[in-house]
Amino acid sequence: MTGIELMREEHKEIKRMLKIVRVISYKILKGEELDFQEFNRVIYFISNYADNHHHKKEEEILFDKMIEELGPLAKTIIKSGMLVEHDFGRLYIRDLKVALESLKKGDESSKLDIIANAISYTHLLERHIDKEDKVIYKYAERELSKNTMTILDSECFKYEENNLEEKNKCMAILKKLEKRYSEEGVL
Numbered sequence: 001m002t003g004i005e006l007m008r009e010e011h012k013e014i015k016r017m018l019k020i021v022r023v024i025s026y027k028i029l030k031g032e033e034l035d036f037q038e039f040n041r042v043i044y045f046i047s048n049y050a051d052n053h054h055h056k057k058e059e060e061i062l063f064d065k066m067i068e069e070l071g072p073l074a075k076t077i078i079k080s081g082m083l084v085e086h087d088f089g090r091l092y093i094r095d096l097k098v099a100l101e102s103l104k105k106g107d108e109s110s111k112l113d114i115i116a117n118a119i120s121y122t123h124l125l126e127r128h129i130d131k132e133d134k135v136i137y138k139y140a141e142r143e144l145s146k147n148t149m150t151i152l153d154s155e156c157f158k159y160e161e162n163n164l165e166e167k168n169k170c171m172a173i174l175k176k177l178e179k180r181y182s183e184e185g186v187l
C-alpha cells in the first residue's frame with residue numbers, strides 16, 4: 001500500500017463517521033434526547049482522526065510536496081481549495097461545540113445550530129473527499145516524481161507507526177457507534 005492509498009482508506013473511514021453524524025442529527029430533528037457523551041465521541045473522532053490524523057498527513061506530507069514540486073497550479077488548487085476547506089471544517093466543528101454547550105445550558109434553540117453545523121460538515125467533507133479521491137490524489141500520483149513518492153510513502157507510514165495508539169482508539173469509537181446504530185436499525 002502506498003501513502004496515498006492509505007489516505008484513500010482513511011477517507012472511507014471518515015465517510016462511515018459522516019453517516020453516523022447524519023443519523024444522530026436526524027434523531028435530534030425528530031425530538032429524541034441528545035446523548036452528549038455520544039456526541040463528544042463523534043467530535044473526538046472528527047478532531048483527532050479526520051482532522052488531526054488525516055488532514056495533518058495531507059497538509060504536512062502530501063500537499064507540501066505537491067506545492068514544492070508541481071508549481072503554481074498545484075499551489076493554487078491546494079491553498080485556495082483544499083486548505084480552505086479543511087479550515088471550514090474546523091469552523092463547523094468549533095461552532096458545533098459552542099451549540100452543544102449552549103444546549104447543555106438549556107437553550108433548546110441551539111439544536112438548530114447543532115444540526116446545521118453537523119450536516120454542513122458532512123456535506124463539506126463528502127465533497128472534499130470526492131475531490132481529493134477523483135482529482136487531487138490522482139494528480140499527485142500522476143505528476144510527483146518516483147523519488148518524491150518514495151519519500152511520501154515512508155513519511156506516511158512513519159507517521160502511522162508513531163500515531164498507532166490514537167488511530168486504534170478512533171477506530172474503536174467508530175466501530176462502537178456503528179454497532180449501536182446498526183442495532184437500533186437506523187444506520
Ligand SMILES: [Fe+2]
Nearest residue numbers: 055058082132
Ligand atoms: Fe483534505
Ligand SMILES: [Fe+2]
Nearest residue numbers: 054058129132
Ligand atoms: Fe482527505
